[in-house]
Amino acid sequence: MRALLLATIAALAMPAEAEVKEGPEAAAVETPSAALARLFRESDEAKLRRNPVMALIRGDLRYADQFGDYVSDAYFAAEKAAAEADLARLGAIDRAALSPEEQVSWDVFRWQRTVELAGFAPGILELAKHLPVDHFNGLHALVPDLFSGQSIAPFRTVKDYEDNLKRLDGFVQTLDRTLARMKDGLARGIVQPRIVSERVLGQLDRFVEGGVERMPLMFPAGNFPATIPEADRARLRAAYAAKVENEVLPAYRRMRDFVRDDYLPASRGDEQPGLVSLPGGARYYAYLVRLQTTTNLTPDAIHDLGLAEVARIRREMERVMREVGFRGDLRAFFEHVRTDPNLKFASVEAMGEAYRAAGRRVEAGLGRLFADVPKTPLEIRPVPAFLEKDAAGAYYQPGAPDGSRPGVFYYNSYDLPSRTTPGVETLYLHEGIPGHHFQVMLAFENERLPAFQRFGGNTAFQEGWALYAESLGRELGLFTDPYQYYGRLDDEMLRAIRLVVDTGIHHKGWSRQKAIDFMLANSSQGETDVVNEIDRYIAMPAQALAYKVGDLRIQAARRRAEKALGKAFDLKAFHREVLMTGALPLEVLDAKIDRWIAAGGRG
Known part of the structure; x- marks a missing residue:
């Protein structure tokens, strides 16, 4: 389970569209289809504003100079309120009046937002927010990759480089907030297993000991594309070096020293590294x-x-x-x-x-x-x-x-x-x-x-x-x-x-x-x-x-369709039915395939 930033990034999204007005759009008479489309559009746009790294991954550069929050109580409260508001608006839309494709979308949206909302229940959020870092997930490992010039962040223009410098300000601030979460978790007895802490410490050591030039966040300043004028390169390289040396690496040192001196000694042992060893861990699992x-x-x-x-x-x-x-x-x-x-x-x-x-x-x-x-x-x-x-x-x-x-x-x-x-x-x-x-x-x-x-x-x-x-x-x-x-x-x-x-x-x-x-x-x-x-x-x-x-459910859906449709079964059509509406919750996928079978295998 990734931290909330990682869950946000896993939602990967679309290029920028025309600007959307704040709040629900006024509509004199609105069909259920139009209301559903407006809900989806406004919910998505609001999520991008709250999660600018998600927008960046989509290729939407409107918020490219912002990093976001992802770890504060205010962030969690905003995400929870958004889920509650979205579900309330969805419930007011008559599902029966929608097309079959829209009904699938209605079902997916309800499932996603309902499960997201459940994640903000006090006992669950208490554990999730105090375990923000592991060796697979966490800002410390994620951001150097994303902003390395070899991943999703673009570095084609001077503005791209300058936007990234501003994002790094937000990254440093959020990294320190993450450290504060870890300290609070330690005080509450909510800590990672020792093996996870050891691996995280190894990652932090590599970043800190590698110094400025080996930090992946410096890579864009060492490999300028031809689109960056020579006159800007020395200035940008100096700015990146100063940012990494004076702000980014000190933040890594603060986290490294804490993990080494305080967090690791208090981490859970290998004999019972699972969530079951934490208070409330069974419910969270x-x-x-x-x-x-x-x-x-x-x-x-x-x-x-x-x-x-x-x-x-x-x-x-x-x-x-x-x-x-x-x-x-x-x-x-x-x-x-x-x-x-x-x-x-x-x-x-x-x-x-x-x-x-x-x-x-x-x-x-x-x-x-x-x-x-x-x-x-x-x-x-x-x-x-x-x-x-x-x-x-x-x-x-x-x-x-x-x-x-x-x-x-x-x-x-x-x-x-x-x-x-x-x-x-x-x-x-x-x-x-x-x-x-x-x-x-x-x-x-x-x-x-x-x-x-x-x-x-x-x-x-x-x-x-x-x-x-x-x-x-x-x-x-x-x-x-x-x-x-x-x-x-x-x-x-x-x-x-x-x-x-x-x-x-x-x-x-x-x-x-x-x-x-x-x-x-x-x-x-x-x-x-x-x-x-x-x-x-x-x-x-x-x-x-x-x-x-997931595999067993898809295999079962194929067998169900092959048996029911016999010679009319078309594997290409089955794959189209499975793939062309995005990643569906398995409950929604089962219902969709059953409707497809009932229609004779025709979309």
Whole structure:
């Protein structure tokens, strides 16, 4: 679960539109459709004003000189009031008088705002706001990436550079407010587990000890585009150096010193690092399960589902093990996959080429499964060096809706000897095409959708689709190599294991080592990857549940449609129905697919 700034950024949005008036627009006679569109438009515009980094990510530069707040009580109060007001206005709009597409939007908006509002309940907000930093999320790690000139913030004009200097003022202020939250949390006994604090301290140390020139926030001043006049470069570089040296780095030192001297010694131990060890943690975890899975599944039901999926996938792994002629048990086969030199990358460059080759194979088969393809291109890049140690094995960064920025599939080459080749095709399907790139960019490019639906979303749909996309490998002509198919199973096993270990850690009180041992015993993931994964689940409760839960719901919807429609079932049409209305809560998706089936599979 990301901090609220991260949740805001995950809502990624649209380019600037015409200015919207403050408050509800006057309307003499207004249809339900017009009232709904106005609500969506005004709610979105108000959210952009409260969250200027969200606007920046969308390519909307109206607030580019502002950073925002994200951590104060006033910010939380404003977000809560906005959710209450939006729900009140939505309730006054007659859903029955709307078109089927508008009804879907009505349902999504209600679900999103209702769950957001539940997050401001005192017991839940109390924990969320006092745990603002972990090694995956938090301003300290996020902002240097976003404003590095290699990510979402533009650096094409002198104004872009000057706007960023102003944003950095807000960043420093908000970083200090974040530190104050951590201090308050420490006083209340609400602290992160020790392993999270250690990893955060390592990140802060790297920023502080790297000094001015190695701070990613300096990168734009060291790599000016041709559009920046020579006369401005020396001035801007001096201004950036002064900002980083005199304001940004001292803020990092303040946070680093506090984490090292006070926070880390008081952090929770590895024996019970889950939320269950905090007062009110069980309630908070139940909320996060609802938020992340968009279902009413309980932690116990998810844990049992995970155990059943682990057993099923193990049986299929054993079949592949026999197919490749391996002699030994599955545990020995896992070790073989981890250590066989023939299953290692020769170099970082070879790793990148393996992903590019997988992309070419996928492209050749897309026309059989999809009628809709994003216009935005996808690039393949290594994870930036300053992020790779704590980053996942791969991740996706969306492109800009106007085509000015491509989508990017990032692969992690850190500790290259621990990386194995069998996961190449599966990771590309998940993070690239037809996984996240299709799901995100088809929505971004669909201008018929309201902004919150076009650019918002939820983890269960987004990650569920990406995991479902892995299952399309054979239909796309992949997995002809049994080791690549094994890689698919190993990644599916990872998502099934997550159901067990996440609920184990945060609901059943598992130790960190017990979770690590369970994952090592049931997959061929390298130990470096396993440790990073477990520490991720500790830091981000319930987020990892969404993948498998979402995948199972999409798989079930496809089977339901295939059975009901028979020969009339069209896979391309099914994929269009799933993808072209944005990332839906799974409850809303189920209802939409059922209506599509009832209509004979016609949109």
